[in-house]
Amino acid sequence: MNSDFRKIPIAVIGLGLMGGSFARRLKELGHPVIGLNRTKKVAEEALAMGIVDSIDPKDLKKAEIVIFCTPERGTLSFIKEHLSLLHEKAVLTDIAGVKNGFAKEVAALLPEGMDFVSGHPMCGKEGAGLAQSDGAIFDGANYVLIPEPWNRKEHLELVKDMARELGCAHVPVVTAEDHDRAIAYTSDLTHVVATALMNSSSYSEKTKYFIGGSFRDETRVADINGKLWTSLFLSNKDKLLEEIDRFSASLSTLREAIAAGDEEEIIAFLEEAGRRRREMMHRGNS
Template sequence: MIEQLAILAPGLLGGSVAMAARARGAARRIVIWARRPEVRDALRSQPWCDAVAETPEEAVRAANLVVLAAPVEKIIELARQIAPALPDGVIVTDVGSVKNRLCRKCRAALPPHARFVGSHPMAGSQKTGWENGSAELFAGRTCFVTPENGADAQAAGIVTDFWRALGGRTVSVTPAQHDEIVANISHLPQALATNLCDLLAQKNPAWREHAGAGLRDTTRIAASDATMWIEIFQQNRDEVLHAIDQFQARLAGLRAAIDHGDWPEVRARLERGKIFRDSLG
C-alpha cells in the first residue's frame, strides 16, 4: 500500500486513479491538486480525497508516489514545477499517452533523490473530467509501464504493483516501443475515425439520420477532445505519420483490388480483418 498518494490535475484518468486507489485500498492517504479553484472546492467533498492542496508543491511534499495526470505537454511542466518540493525517495509517474519525449524530459527535470517511471493506462473515454471517473476504469485494462534502460528496478516494480492494485494488467516496454505500439492501436484509429466523420460532415446532412450502429461503433472516438489529440499527434508525430503511411498503402491495395475486380484478394483482406477483430473479444 502507498502511504501517501499525490495526484496532480485529476481529469478522467486522475480522478479514476483516486477512486480506484480508495476503493481497492491501494493508498492510505490521497492528496489532490487541481488547477482551477472551483474544482478544488468540489473535490474537498469527495470520499476518495483526503486533502486538497492549493499548489502542486504542497501536494507532493509528503508523497511517496506522485501521479501526474495532466494533458501530455502539461505533464512536463508539472514535473519541472514540483521538482524542488519532492521529498527523498519519492517516485513520480504519469498517465500520458505518449512516452518517449515525455520520459526523457521528466527524468531530466527531477532531482537525483526522486525517481521517474512513465506509465500509460489504456483506459479512457471520449468524456472528460473527474466527474466521469470510475473506480473500475482500469479493471482488466492494459497499463504500460515504461522504465528507461538502466532505470531503477525497484521504482518500476512499485509503479507496476500500483497499477495492478488498481486492477490493471501491466506490460513493461521501453518508451520508444510504447510510442510505436500506441501509434498503431490508438492514435491511428483516432485519426481514421475523425477523418471519416470529417468526410461525412461534407455530405448531405440528412444522411446521418439513416446511420446504423456500425457507423456509431466505428466513429465513437471521433467525439474525443480535439485539443488533447493535437497534443498527442504533436508528441508522437513520427510514429503517427508512419502508421498513417502504412494504412494508406493498405487502403490503396484494397482500392486496386476492387478496381481490378480481384475479388479473391478482397475476400482475403476481409477475412484477415475479421479474424483480427474476433481476436479482440
C-alpha cells in the first residue's frame, strides 16, 4: 500500500446509507473527504456531523478518488455535468449492484488520464439515508472489483487498497457477467424472499408476539429502499427471474417431501443445506 494513501483526498457522491458509511470510515482513517448530495440539505447535515470536510463542488478538483454512491443514471448525469471539476487524473469508482455494461458508458465520458474502476462493496444494513450510515459495515466484508481491459493496474490496486483500508476482508476480482449472475442469487433473491415473507397473507399485527431470532434474521433486509431495489431488480431481471425459478423449484422439493411425509427426504434436504452453509462460512473466512 502506498505510504501516503491515508492522506489522499476522496470525494463521496451521494450521502445516503452507503455514501454516509464511506464518509464516516474514511474520516476515521484520516482522509480529507469531500461530500456531495443531490439534496443539499443532506450534504449540509453531513458537514455539520463532521463526517465530511467540504460540500463545495469546486473542491472535487482535490479528490484523487471519487466514489459514486448513486444510481447509474445519476452517476452518468453527475459526470456529464461536473467533469470539468474533477481532478485530471481522478480514479472514479462506484458501488452499483448491477454492472451489465455500465463501465463502458462511464469510460466513454472520461478524458485520457481519468479511469473508472467498477466496484461493489457487499455490505449494508436495513433502512436508508444518512442517519442509518455506519462505518462499521465494512468490517470483514467482501468488496468485489470488476476490472475492464482499459483499467490501469495501479488504479485497480488503488481501489483494492482502499477496500482493505476500509476494513474489508476479501477483494475478489470477477467479470461483469459473473458478478451479475452471482448477485442475482446472493443479494437480489434474498431481498425478494425477505419482502415476500413479510408480505405473506399470514402477517398480522400479532405477528410480533411470535417471532424469534430466525424470523428477525430472515426478514432484516425487508426494511428496504423500494425505489433503489426496484431499479436493481429490473436491471438484473433475466438473471433474477432464473434465480426465483430455481428457488421455487427447491422450495417445491421440500414441500413435496413434507406433503408425502417422507422423513428421509426431509432430513437429507435439511442436512444438505446445513453442510453447504458450513462449507460456505468456512471458505468465506479462509
